[in-house]
Amino acid sequence: MKLRHARAVAVSVCVVVALTGARRSHGGGCDDSSSSHSSSSSSGGSTHYDDDDDYDTGSSSGGGAEESQVPAAEDTDDLKIEKCEYDAAQGLVARVRATNSSATTTYSYSFTVTFKDPAGKELHTTSSGILTVDAGATETTDVAVPQSASGGVRCELSDALRMSDSY
Structure with missing residues (x-):
C-alpha cells in the first residue's frame, strides 16, 4: 500500500470518527493504552476499576461504519x-x-508541502488540508513553518488527495 493511500485511509477514519462521535469500546481500537484498569491489594483483596463506557444491550445493530459509508480519497x-x-x-x-x-460535489483536500532551499536540499515537510470547498469554488490556505531560509525557498506539493464531503 502506498503511503498516500495509507494517509487517505487515516484521514477517512478520522473523519468518520469525528462525524459519528464514535467512542472507544472493547470491540476494537488502535490503542489499548487508554484503558483504565487498576488493582490494589490492601488486606489481600483486589479491586478492579473499569472506566470504559460499555453500554451492552444484547443487540449488535449499528455501531460501526460500513466500508461503503467511508468516503474514498482520490488523487x-x-x-x-x-x-x-x-x-x-x-x-x-x-x-x-x-x-x-x-460542478456538483463538495470536496475536502489533504496534501503535503516540502520546503527546499534553491539547491534542492529539503528544509521541512508538513501535511495540511483545505476543508469543504464547494463545487466550482476556490479556497486557499497558508502553510507556514517557523524556520528561516537564506537565499530563497522552493515549495513542492505532493500527496494531493480530495475526499467527497457528501456521504
Whole structure:
C-alpha cells in the first residue's frame, strides 16, 4: 500500500470518527493504552476499576461504519501552490489553492508541502488540508513553518488527495 493511500485511509477514519462521535469500546481500537484498569491489594483483596463506557444491550445493530459509508480519497490536480516564500514574521510560507473542478460535489483536500532551499536540499515537510470547498469554488490556505531560509525557498506539493464531503 502506498503511503498516500495509507494517509487517505487515516484521514477517512478520522473523519468518520469525528462525524459519528464514535467512542472507544472493547470491540476494537488502535490503542489499548487508554484503558483504565487498576488493582490494589490492601488486606489481600483486589479491586478492579473499569472506566470504559460499555453500554451492552444484547443487540449488535449499528455501531460501526460500513466500508461503503467511508468516503474514498482520490488523487487530484485541483491543488496548486500560489506562493512560496520566506516571511520574517511567519518563516517558510506556501499558499496552496484548491479549485474544486467538480460542478456538483463538495470536496475536502489533504496534501503535503516540502520546503527546499534553491539547491534542492529539503528544509521541512508538513501535511495540511483545505476543508469543504464547494463545487466550482476556490479556497486557499497558508502553510507556514517557523524556520528561516537564506537565499530563497522552493515549495513542492505532493500527496494531493480530495475526499467527497457528501456521504
